[in-house]
Amino acid sequence: MPVIEISNLHKRYGETVAVSDVSFTVDSGEIFGILGPNGAGKTTTVELLSGLRRRDGGTVRVLGKDPDHDGAALRELVGVQLQESELPERIRVWEALELYSSFYRDPADWRELLDVLGLSARHNARFGTLSGGQKQRLSIALALVGNPRVAVLDELTTGLDPAARRETWALIESVRNRGVTVLLVTHFMDEAERLCDRIAVIDAGRTVAVDTPAALIAKVRAERGLDRATLEDAYLALTGHEIGV
Amino acid sequence: MTTAVARLTIVESKLFLRDTTSVVMGVAFPAVLLLLLGFAIPGFRDATDDLDGLRPIDIYVPIVLAMAICTTSVSVLPTYLATYRERGVLRRLATTPVGPVRLLGAQLAVNGVATLVAVGLAVAVGTVAFGVDLPRQAAGFLIALVLGTAAMFAVGLLIAAVAPRAKTATGVGMLVYFPMLFFAGVWTPGPVMPDGLRRISDFTPLGAASQAMQDSWSGTSPSALHLVVMVGYLLVAGALAARLFRWE
Ligand SMILES: Nc1ncnc2c1ncn2[C@@H]1O[C@H](COP(=O)(O)OP(=O)(O)OP(=O)(O)O)[C@@H](O)[C@H]1O
Ligand SMILES: [Mg+2]
Numbered sequence: 001m002p003v004i005e006i007s008n009l010h011k012r013y014g015e016t017v018a019v020s021d022v023s024f025t026v027d028s029g030e031i032f033g034i035l036g037p038n039g040a041g042k043t044t045t046v047e048l049l050s051g052l053r054r055r056d057g058g059t060v061r062v063l064g065k066d067p068d069h070d071g072a073a074l075r076e077l078v079g080v081q082l083q084e085s086e087l088p089e090r091i092r093v094w095e096a097l098e099l100y101s102s103f104y105r106d107p108a109d110w111r112e113l114l115d116v117l118g119l120s121a122r123h124n125a126r127f128g129t130l131s132g133g134q135k136q137r138l139s140i141a142l143a144l145v146g147n148p149r150v151a152v153l154d155e156l157t158t159g160l161d162p163a164a165r166r167e168t169w170a171l172i173e174s175v176r177n178r179g180v181t182v183l184l185v186t187h188f189m190d191e192a193e194r195l196c197d198r199i200a201v202i203d204a205g206r207t208v209a210v211d212t213p214a215a216l217i218a219k220v221r222a223e224r225g226l227d228r229a230t231l232e233d234a235y236l237a238l239t240g241h242e243i244g245v
Numbered sequence: 246m247t248t249a250v251a252r253l254t255i256v257e258s259k260l261f262l263r264d265t266t267s268v269v270m271g272v273a274f275p276a277v278l279l280l281l282l283g284f285a286i287p288g289f290r291d292a293t294d295d296l297d298g299l300r301p302i303d304i305y306v307p308i309v310l311a312m313a314i315c316t317t318s319v320s321v322l323p324t325y326l327a328t329y330r331e332r333g334v335l336r337r338l339a340t341t342p343v344g345p346v347r348l349l350g351a352q353l354a355v356n357g358v359a360t361l362v363a364v365g366l367a368v369a370v371g372t373v374a375f376g377v378d379l380p381r382q383a384a385g386f387l388i389a390l391v392l393g394t395a396a397m398f399a400v401g402l403l404i405a406a407v408a409p410r411a412k413t414a415t416g417v418g419m420l421v422y423f424p425m426l427f428f429a430g431v432w433t434p435g436p437v438m439p440d441g442l443r444r445i446s447d448f449t450p451l452g453a454a455s456q457a458m459q460d461s462w463s464g465t466s467p468s469a470l471h472l473v474v475m476v477g478y479l480l481v482a483g484a485l486a487a488r489l490f491r492w493e
Contacts, residue, residue: 050340072342080340085333090263095256102252103343146341 003028003063003150003181004049010057011044018044020205022058026198031172031182033196035189037239041205042185043083046154049183050080063149076104079148081139083155083185089128093119093138096127097145104146113141116171118164132159140168144175151175153184157191169195189232203239249343250351257351261359267321271359275313276366279305283375290375296436303378304435306371307462310390311429311455313363317356318397319404319418319425325352326405327414335492345492353398360394378462385461389471393454396478397425400450402486428452435459447471450478 004026011019019041026032034042047053049060051067051074060067065074087096097114101107114120117137122130130138136159143151156172157165165188172195176182186192192199193213201209201216209216213231220226220234236242261267282305283289289301296304326349329335335345371377380386404421408414428446430438438446446452453474457467 052336052339075340075342075344078340080337082333082337082340085337087337088260088329088332088334090260091256095259099252099256100341102249103341105342142337 001028002026002061003030004032004183005061006045006049006058008058009045009048009055009060011041011048011053011055017205019048019055022200022202022205022207024200024207024210026181026183028181029176029179030197031176031184031195033192033199034183034185034202035187035192035199035235036202040202042202043154045202046080046152046183046185047082050078050152051075052080076146077148078150078152079143079146081143081151081153081156083158085139086135087127087138089126091127092123093125093127093130094123096138097141100142101145106147108145108147110141110145113145116174117141118167133161133164136160137164137168140171148180150181150183153182155185155187157186157188165191189230189235193231201235201238208238209234246343250347253343253347254351254354257348257355258358261355267359271313271317271321271356272363273366274316275309275363276370278312279309279367279370280374299435300375301434302371302375303462304459306367306377307458308430308434308455309367310364310458311393311451312426312431313367314360314390314394314397314454315422315425315429315451317360317363318394318401319421320415321359322352322356322398322401323404323408323414323418324411325356326402327408328411330405330491330493331411333493339492349402356398357394364390380458380462381464382461382466385465385467386458389454389457389461389467389475392472392475392479393450393457396450396454396475396482399479399482399486402490403482406486406488406490425449425451429455430459448474450475450482 002025006025007023009019009022022041022045034045036042044053048055049062049067051071054068062074063077067074094114097110101110114123117140119134119137119141122134127135127138136156140153140156143153157168160168169191172182172184184195196213198210198212199216200207216234217229217231220237221229224237226233283302292298292300329348335348338345338348368379372379400421404417405414408417428449429451430446433439433442446456447470453471457471460467
């Protein structure tokens, strides 16, 4: 059963068309990636399916519910990590986690999350004193603290050091192994290839491909008659760039 | 949900207390100002015919209370809310079952309590240090205090609603702050205020609050005009703020 179903999604900001025609479905227990250039409409898509904005066209179902109408029910079931969203400067790490866990009926153990995300040593630090990567980890923890059935993560590893990225990947896999469906937006090809079961490539507000990383790579190889190709080659070809061999 | 609201309010209180500027300016300053006026300015504790036989310090207690209301409502509150919006704190809350409205509620509660504490401290300083009488019309005074605070908080919310950035909210807050204090009589207290000025002051939220508190202090009921003006600001600014407020 699909957990997320999006078809012909459309969203404008005044004259700007942010999302023109996006369609994809995400199955239960999948790690699904969204790739695309800056300004392609990835964040807008994520905001529309999280119920943060209302769409101008198309249909969206998350766990069978329409975020524009059943937003309240979905907020209990979907954990969201937003790109560019901070916390108050003076809040302490443990306070933020304890606070956010009180928002949900059946929260996760935030102390364990603190540990898993390597924030235990900083549990009493103020948000304003955290490094960029530590802020990012706290942000991920807040998205997971409600024990969501779907986790939506917008650029979750941007700003993390390589070791922290690997740890976050392991975390995402363990989250999925607990049955959570994960939708993530990323600019990192290695991340998408390593983590994602399937990928949607969005360009200029349209889905230009939805497939497994292996199938996307195989397709570009066949089309261009290449001996070998990477996900990056496939991505560049799909978003209208020449592939330098 | 009750625990969530309680936790939100506790956390917002802690954040307020960690913010030295808010605590000093919003909570302590009115009482400190009263101490400075009373002890440092010659003649402040002497009765004078200009003030119908009262001492300047007597007249200044309700004015300092108006200042307490003004600081939290148009300086602290709008800056907090606009900062939360700018940093995406409100947006993030919008993804949780609790939502951003409750954070707004927690902020109003925290600033409301801070205002009452500031008022309590200033009244305590007035009575203990200078032997200022308590308001003769206790009920009228409480009504004026609560309505005045509510009206000014509505103005503060409106500033937070229209200011696109935190810096703008602080700037607009300051632009409103000093004229409000002026019409509340900080520089021309009580009977000293010229009639023309008083006509304008009657129609400002803090001027109405200040005069209504002054009246109830000396035993007169707050005038209908002042009550209507405060309710008017509460309703109009409140409705505008609710209409114009953006979560991002
Ligand atoms: N709040 C907004 N108001 C007006 N235009 C917006 C708004 N948010 C996004 N846009 C515009 O919509 C388009 C899509 O933006 P979006 O943030 O969805 O892109 P993105 O794929 O997430 O990009 P990035 O990789 O840079 O995060 C862009 O042209 C952007 O300028
Ligand atoms: Mg984005």
